[in-house]
Amino acid sequence: MSDLALPTPNPGPAAGVGDAASAPRQRRRSLPFGVALAAGWIVLMLVVAFGADWLRPYGITALDLRARLLPPVGFGGSIHHLLGTDELGRDVLSRLIVSIRISLLIAFCATLIAAVLGTTLGFLAAHFRGLIEQAVLMLIDFQASMPFLILALAVLAFFGNSLTLFVCLMGLYGWERHARIARGLAIAANAQGYAAAVRQLGASPLRVYLRHVLPNIASTLIVSATLSFPEIVLLESGLSFLGLGVQPPMTSLGNMVGYGREYLTRAPWILLAPSTTVVLTTLAVSMLGDWLRDRLDPTLG
């Protein structure tokens, strides 16, 4: 059933309804080929991100003015610069490796922030109900109805740019989905015996939510975070492409595409290498996320 390999839409309420019937049969099957490939790519990216300092052949600011705009190997380039060089003779492969690390790091931190923030607000809404719940729901509606890019740009305009601010800003992306899910699941969990039982035993609300409710709904939250990770990668690279995200001398995937654009005709490899990486990474993570969702929680829309 390679249907599992094809991502089904994440926003709709529908996904996986029909899949539920055939799920037990699929559950026994091993990893679909496409998902295995996606997982392999993600592992490769993680290795690159963690080992960036050992893997990169040159420094990202090391200039080699005699080897400017050198094409990649196989297109007339030399073995010393596998993916060619840019207009200042900087090694594209080295910059790509460091960019992967920075882009993934930002996306990972942002996903984590969004998940923690969303889950906390969702739990607060589920615990206190009443006015607090209404306030959280209003914020959720507001966030869901505004284009995030515009809000992000406004904040960047007002506060200027720093890496910390940028990561926190990206961390606001998608919190409303996590909050919605956490609230719904926590309300459901509260109605179940186990939460009531530990509460009767005198556990504090914090303990009930963190030690008992959270582990029970974690798989759904992890899937939802996996699904928003590629969107954050796209958002970060989009903003960096516009020159409003990660600032030089630091580099990120979107940043590389942004300046590579000026050499589109003479040196398309500067831009194609990071572009391909962004596309493959977002594709791989969303395939994995969809597969996880179908496997762990077909009810998650």
Next chain:
Amino acid sequence: MTRFLALRFSRALLSILLVVTFAFVVLRLSGDPALTIMSPEAPPEAIAAFRKAWGLDQPIWVQYLRYFGAIAHGELGVSMRDGRPALALVAERIPATLMITIPALMLKIALGIPAGITAALHRNTLRDRLLMAGAVAGFTVPSFVLGLVLVLVFAVRLGWLPSGGDERWTSAVLPVLTLGLGGAGILARFTRSAMLEVLGQPYIRTASAKGVPWRLVVRHHALPNAAIPTVTIVGFMVGSLIAGAVVVESVFSWPGVGRLLVVAVANRDLAVVQCILLLVSATMVTANLIVDLLYGALDPRLRVGTAAAH
């Protein structure tokens, strides 16, 4: 229905209120305007006079109310770059943006919805997989990558179309394609899942079982019900007509609102950014409201008002 509408209207107003508050808070948090505009070495009397002149010596809630009053009168400040009113500056860019976003929206609908319906009706066949693979590619490829690849192919290698600017009508082709293809992917996935959800419902089985031809089951039972979630996402796309092309306009140096926003953000031209923010939220809220009204037309249950609290 009146209750439903009243609820939606108050929610729309609340959203606008939130955006204005957001702009006000962010504006105040980003620094003391008196110190930003006058140099820190300015004599204290001059700063005090400036604060008095702009009402900055008032309590914060008075400032907040005044801010509301000014916005209600359409006073959205003056661009720091060229001294013209921000609203006029933004307004003159809107036609250019609509020139690419409206055809792109039509392209999204024309490609995405039929593709989603076809995929759902032929679920798990080769056709479904190919269509969905295309849809996934459509939205995992970021718009700037798609745009630049299109430029590389059609402008640089083939030389058929211009790579940017807005001199000829052909300049709009690549931006429209870039916007349309990505959005079509999203819409196709959405439509497919909405259709699958509906096709799994008991009333479809009932209609088939009583002998209604499949074509009519799809047309009269499945499509109208699948339209409801699809309208939501199309509504979101309509709402982002004005500012949905930020990245694409930058790729193609298209002189629209998005390009203005990027330049304004880079120069920290706060009046212009704030004006665009308010304009976008007003459009978004209006589009959501229209979607809610359409729900009433599409879903008779909402007209009765019993299903308003789903």
